[in-house]
Amino acid sequence: MAENTGAVRYPEVHVKLVGTDGNAFAVMGAVARALRGAGHGDVTEEFYAEATSGDYDHLLATAMRWVNVS
Numbered sequence: 628m629a630e631n632t633g634a635v636r637y638p639e640v641h642v643k644l645v646g647t648d649g650n651a652f653a654v655m656g657a658v659a660r661a662l663r664g665a666g667h668g669d670v671t672e673e674f675y676a677e678a679t680s681g682d683y684d685h686l687l688a689t690a691m692r693w694v695n696v697s
Contacts, residue, residue, distance in 0.1 A: 640665045640694040644687075651686055655679075658690050 642661045647653040655678055659671045678689040690696055 635695055636693045637667055642694050643697050651683055658694055
């Protein structure tokens with residue numbers, strides 16, 4: 628997965644999703660851990676709500692809108 632070059636909500640947060648094996652819970656967990664680690668723990672519930680409001684493709688698109696993904 629290429630690094631996201633669009634408008635990212637938290638561009639200083641980087642998440643490596645390679646190796647999550649397509650597991651939605653692993654993807655959400657990795658993004659939430661990265662957000663908390665960068666001091667943005669207050670927005671994890673908002674991320675979860677948006678990420679789970681659609682299918683797996685929506686989850687990945689949401690992750691890429693919130694953080695830099697590789």
